[in-house]
Amino acid sequence: xxxxxxxxxxxxxxxxxxxxxxxxxxxxxxxxxxxxxxxxxxxxxxxxxxxxxxxxxxxxxxxxxxxxxxxxxxxxxxxxxxxxxxxxxxxxxxxxxxxxxxxxxxxxxxxxxxxxxxxxxxxxxxxxxxxxxxxxxxxxxxxxxxxxxxxxxxxxxxxxxxxxxxxxxxxxxxxxxxxxxxxxxxxxxxxxxxxxxxxxxxxxxxxxxxxxxxxxxxxxxxxxx
Numbered sequence: 001x002x003x004x005x006x007x008x009x010x011x012x013x014x015x016x017x018x019x020x021x022x023x024x025x026x027x028x029x030x031x032x033x034x035x036x037x038x039x040x041x042x043x044x045x046x047x048x049x050x051x052x053x054x055x056x057x058x059x060x061x062x063x064x065x066x067x068x069x070x071x072x073x074x075x076x077x078x079x080x081x082x083x084x085x086x087x088x089x090x091x092x093x094x095x096x097x098x099x100x101x102x103x104x105x106x107x108x109x110x111x112x113x114x115x116x117x118x119x120x121x122x123x124x125x126x127x128x129x130x131x132x133x134x135x136x137x138x139x140x141x142x143x144x145x146x147x148x149x150x151x152x153x154x155x156x157x158x159x160x161x162x163x164x165x166x167x168x169x170x171x172x173x174x175x176x177x178x179x180x181x182x183x184x185x186x187x188x189x190x191x192x193x194x195x196x197x198x199x200x201x202x203x204x205x206x207x208x209x210x211x212x213x214x215x216x217x218x219x220x221x222x223x224x225x
Contacts, residue, residue, distance in 0.1 A: 010072065011171040018045050018055060019065045020074060021110035023090035024103060028127045035078045035087035038063060050123070052112045096150065104128035105139045106150055109167040114154065116162040140165055 012020070022044035027034045036044070038059060045057045057065075066088055069075035074095065078087045093103055104127040108120050115123075121136045130136040143151035154164045 010169075012074075012169045014170065015055075015057060015061065015065045016069055016074075017110050017167070017169055018051075018057070019062060019069060020090050020092060021107050022047075023075070023088065024092060024107040025111060025127065027090070028100075028104070035080075035089040037085050037087050038066075039085075041066075041088060050111060096146070101128050101130070102139050102142055105136065106143060106167060109151065109165060110169065114164045114166045116164050118162060120165070 019041065022041060023034075023036060026036055026040070026044055033040060042057060042059050042062050045062060046055055048054055066075055066077075070077060074091055076089050076091055078089055080087060092098060092106070093100075098106065104124055105120060107127065108123055109115065112123065117133050117137050117140060120140075121130050121133055124130060124136070130139070140151055140153070143149065144153060149168055152166055152168050154166055156163055
C-alpha cells in the first residue's frame with residue numbers, strides 16, 4: 001500500500017466525506033439543482049442506493065458538517081438572487097486540482113467505500129464514462145501519485161483476483177481497519193445497494209419464469225377443454 005495521507009487539518013471524518021461526496025455527485029447528476037440546499041443535501045446523504053454505509057444524518061448534523069467544511073475551505077455557501085435559503089457547493093476540484101474523471105473516481109470511493117477498478121468503472125457511468133478498466137486505473141494512479149496521495153491501492157484480500165482501492169481522506173487509521181476487514185474476507189465485500197440490486201434481478205427473473213410456466217400450463221389446459 002502507498003504511504004497514507006498525513007494527519008492534519010485536511011483529514012475528514014465520515015460525515016464530512018459523505019457531505020462532500022454528495023455535493024460532487026449531485027453537481028454532475030442534477031446540475032439544474034446545484035448548488036444544493038440543506039434539505040436536498042440531507043436527502044442525498046441519507047440515500048439508500050449507491051451508498052456504503054447507509055447513513056441517517058439529521059439536518060442539524062449536516063449543517064454542522066457544512067460549517068466545519070467551510071472552515072477547511074472545502075465548501076462554499078452560495079446566496080443566489082431570489083433564493084429563500086442558502087445553497088452549498090464543494091471545492092474539491094479546485095483544492096486538489098482535479099479534472100472531472102479523477103474527481104468522479106474519488107467521489108465513488110467516498111460514497112461506496114473500498115472497491116476494485118472494475119467495480120468503480122461499472123458504477124461510474126452516470127458521472128463519467130471510462131472506455132476501459134485500464135483507462136480508469138490510469139485515473140486511480142494519478143490520485144495515488146498526488147502529494148499527499150488521495151487514494152491507496154490495498155493488498156489483495158485472500159481468494160480475490162483484483163486489487164482494491166480506498167480513498168485516504170480520513171487518514172491512515174481508518175484505512176488500516178479497512179485492510180484488516182478485507183484480510184478476513186474470502187471474497188470482495190458486497191454493498192447493501194448491490195445486494196438489493198441483485199435480489200431485484202433475481203425476483204424479476206423468477207417472475208418471468210413463473211409467467212412463462214403459467215402460459216405453458218394455460219396452453220396445455222386448452223388441449224383438454
